[in-house]
Amino acid sequence: MRRLLLPAAVAIVVALTWVVVLPPAPVHQPIAFAHAKHEAIGCTVCHRGAATGVHAGIPGGRFCQTCHATAPAGAAAAWDGLARGQAIRWVQVTHVPEHVMFSHRRHVTLARLDCASCHGQIRDRRTPVDRVAYRLEMKTCLACHRREGAAEDCAACHR
Numbered sequence: 532m533r534r535l536l537l538p539a540a541v542a543i544v545v546a547l548t549w550v551v552v553l554p555p556a557p558v559h560q561p562i563a564f565a566h567a568k569h570e571a572i573g574c575t576v577c578h579r580g581a582a583t584g585v586h587a588g589i590p591g592g593r594f595c596q597t598c599h600a601t602a603p604a605g606a607a608a609a610w611d612g613l614a615r616g617q618a619i620r621w622v623q624v625t626h627v628p629e630h631v632m633f634s635h636r637r638h639v640t641l642a643r644l645d646c647a648s649c650h651g652q653i654r655d656r657r658t659p660v661d662r663v664a665y666r667l668e669m670k671t672c673l674a675c676h677r678r679e680g681a682a683e684d685c686a687a688c689h690r
Contacts, residue, residue, distance in 0.1 A: 558622040560659035570654045574646045581635040581646070592619045624663050625650070632690045642681065 574581060577594070581587035627633045638644045646653060651664025665671055676683050 557661035558624060560622055560661060561620050562659070564659045566653050566656040566660075568657075574654075575639070582640050583636055585632075585634045585636065587635045589621045589623065590619075592617050595619070624660055625667065627667055630690065631688050633688070642679065644679075648675065 569577070574587075577590045578587040579590075638649075639646070649665060649667065653660065653664070672688070673683060675681070
């Protein structure tokens, strides 16, 4: 029994290290969305909750069609395979642990942080977002809070 404990412990440590160190696998998004083509619109137009709420929100097909219904034929290429009005089943790539309270409004409106602070140079992307730009871990958040002179009180984020 003791002979099995050491190899089992080593296997667990290697597996956990593997999960923590390696970036998450890329995901496949339902349409070929390019943020770069939409840069002039501004992030908070489509991600409506970013300036006013806790969650930024991901726009659905109906919202996108408010512009794309009148767009030239070439602009509709991303819609190939989707019926007009059909929901877009985006795969969310950024996840905050359930025990962490993150408010987009506090970071975007009050702290006036640019979206690139957490999401990388997303405005320049010509392909759909398929992975996170930065791992949202406590050390990443604390490094930013220290750099920006923001509070480091545990209770401010951990609920």
